Amino acid sequence: MKKLAFALLFLLGTSLSAAESKPNIIVVVADDLGYADVLFNPLHAKEIKTPNLDSLAKQSVICRQGYVSGHVCSPTRAGLMTGRYQQRLGLYTGGEAGSGLPMTETIFPQYLKPAGYTTAQFGKWHLGPDPSWSPALRGFDEVFGFLGRGAHDYFKLDDPNDPIYRGTEVVQEKGYLTDRLGEETASFITRNKSKPFFAYLAFNAVHAPLQAPDDEIAQFNTGNKDRDTLLAMGKRLDDAMGKIITTLKSEGIWENTLLFFISDNGGPLAQSADNTPLRAGKHSDYEGGIRVPFLVCWPAQLKPGECLSPVISLDILPTALAAAGVEQSKTFDGQNILPLLRGEAAPNPRNLFWCSGSDEGWWAVRSGDWKLVGEKANVSLFDLAKDVSEATNLVAQMPDKVAELTKLHDVWLADMAKPVKAGEKRYDMAAKEGTPPKKPKKMTKEEKQKARDLERLKKRQSDSPNATPETPKS
Numbered sequence: 001m002k003k004l005a006f007a008l009l010f011l012l013g014t015s016l017s018a019a020e021s022k023p024n025i026i027v028v029v030a031d032d033l034g035y036a037d038v039l040f041n042p043l044h045a046k047e048i049k050t051p052n053l054d055s056l057a058k059q060s061v062i063c064r065q066g067y068v069s070g071h072v073c074s075p076t077r078a079g080l081m082t083g084r085y086q087q088r089l090g091l092y093t094g095g096e097a098g099s100g101l102p103m104t105e106t107i108f109p110q111y112l113k114p115a116g117y118t119t120a121q122f123g124k125w126h127l128g129p130d131p132s133w134s135p136a137l138r139g140f141d142e143v144f145g146f147l148g149r150g151a152h153d154y155f156k157l158d159d160p161n162d163p164i165y166r167g168t169e170v171v172q173e174k175g176y177l178t179d180r181l182g183e184e185t186a187s188f189i190t191r192n193k194s195k196p197f198f199a200y201l202a203f204n205a206v207h208a209p210l211q212a213p214d215d216e217i218a219q220f221n222t223g224n225k226d227r228d229t230l231l232a233m234g235k236r237l238d239d240a241m242g243k244i245i246t247t248l249k250s251e252g253i254w255e256n257t258l259l260f261f262i263s264d265n266g267g268p269l270a271q272s273a274d275n276t277p278l279r280a281g282k283h284s285d286y287e288g289g290i291r292v293p294f295l296v297c298w299p300a301q302l303k304p305g306e307c308l309s310p311v312i313s314l315d316i317l318p319t320a321l322a323a324a325g326v327e328q329s330k331t332f333d334g335q336n337i338l339p340l341l342r343g344e345a346a347p348n349p350r351n352l353f354w355c356s357g358s359d360e361g362w363w364a365v366r367s368g369d370w371k372l373v374g375e376k377a378n379v380s381l382f383d384l385a386k387d388v389s390e391a392t393n394l395v396a397q398m399p400d401k402v403a404e405l406t407k408l409h410d411v412w413l414a415d416m417a418k419p420v421k422a423g424e425k426r427y428d429m430a431a432k433e434g435t436p437p438k439k440p441k442k443m444t445k446e447e448k449q450k451a452r453d454l455e456r457l458k459k460r461q462s463d464s465p466n467a468t469p470e471t472p473k474s
Helices: 002-020 051-058 073-082 094-098 108-115 177-191 225-250 313-324 338-342 399-414 445-463
Strands: 024-030 061-063 118-124 142-146 164-166 169-171 197-202 257-263 294-297 305-307 351-355 362-367 370-375 378-383
Touching: 024 073, 024 225, 024 313, 051 225, 051 257, 051 294, 073 094, 073 313, 108 118, 108 197, 108 313, 118 177, 142 177, 177 197, 177 225, 257 313, 313 338, 351 399, 362 399, 370 399, 378 399
Parallel strands: 024 197, 024 257, 061 305, 118 142, 118 197
Antiparallel strands: 061 294, 142 164, 164 169, 257 294, 351 362, 362 370, 370 378
C-alpha cells in the first residue's frame, strides 16, 4: 500500500511539475500561403499535399477567422513582433516596414530572455534591409536567415549580394532554403530541449521566386506550371514542418510546446494561389488578402477543435507572454486569447482595423460580422456571417452602418502615426488638389514584384472576361 501511495505521489508530482514548467514557444510564419492551399481548409483542391500541417491541425485549435494586420509581408511582421498595430509606428506599406522596425521597439526575445528563454530566429526577417537591423542585435541568441527585402533565391545560398547570415556573420550555404530552415530549427530544438526556448521560424516559402526541386514539381500536374511549382514549394514547407514536429515529439517536449502557425498575408492570385472561398488575395484588404491559415497548438493545455471568433496575428505576442508567465506591463493591441481557445471565456466583441495609407488606398474595419472595405474612392460593406466571399456590397442599402464603421475607423486612425515615408493616413485624407506633386520615389524590389504581379493578373482577367474581379485595380 505504501509503495502504491508513493507511486501515486510521484506521478502527481511529475504531472504538477510539467504543468508548472514554462512552455517552449514556436511561432511559424509561412509566406504568401493561400488560404485553401492547405489540407485543413475543407475547400482545398484535390492536388494539395500538406499531410504534416493537416496532422498538426488535428492536434490544434484551428482559428477559422484568423487574420493578419497587413496585406503584405513586412507590415504584418512589424505588428506580429510588437503586438501592436504597425501603423502606430507609421508603417503602413511594405516599403516602410521593410525599411526597418525602429530599434527602440521591444519584441519577442526582449520579453522572453529575462524570463529564462533561449531565443532564435530562422529565415526571413524583412524588418530592416542591412546588418544594422539584424535580429541578432535585437535579443535573439541564434540567427540563421536573410535580411534584404521580401524574397530570396531558394537554391543560390552563397550569393554575396543577398547573403545568408548566421548571427551577424555571412555564411556560404548549400541546399534548398526551405529544407535548411527546417533543419536549423530542428537542431536548435534538440540542443535546447532541457530549458525553455523561443523559436521564430519565418519561411520565405511560398513567396516568389517560384522555385522547387524538379522531382517535387513532377508530383503535380494541374496544367499550370506556376501552380505546380507553388504546390511543390508548399509540399516542401510541409516536409520541413514534419521534421520540426517529429523532433519535438522524439525529444519528449511536444506536449509542453506552444506552437503558432500562420501565413503573413493571403496568397497572391498572380502566382496561382488559391484563397477559396475568400475574395481576392495579397495586396488587398478583402478577406483573401488578410484572412489566413491560423493554428494554435499546445497539447498540454489546449483541446483540439475550432475557434470561430475573430483573432489576429497581433494576439500572438500577448498570448505567448501569458503562457510563459511574463508580466505584460506594456499595452498591446493584441489580446491574450488562451481563455478563448480553452473555452473558458465567451468571445469578447472587438473591432479589427487595416490601413495601407493614402498612396496604396486600402483600408478596412471589421466590427462583429460587419466589414467595411475602402479601395481608394470605392467603399464596400459586407455581412461576413452571410457572405464570407464578399460578393454582395450593401453600401446602398445600409448607409447608417457605413457611417458607423467609417467613424470607428476614423477614431482608430486618429491614434496612429502619419506614414513615415509619404502621403496621408488614408486615401480620402490625401492632400487636396493644388498641392505640389510628390517626386516619384524609387521602387523597392517588393514594389516592383507587386507591379509585375498586378500586370500578370490583369492579363489573366482580360483573358477571362466573365470572371468576377478578385484583386485591387490599384
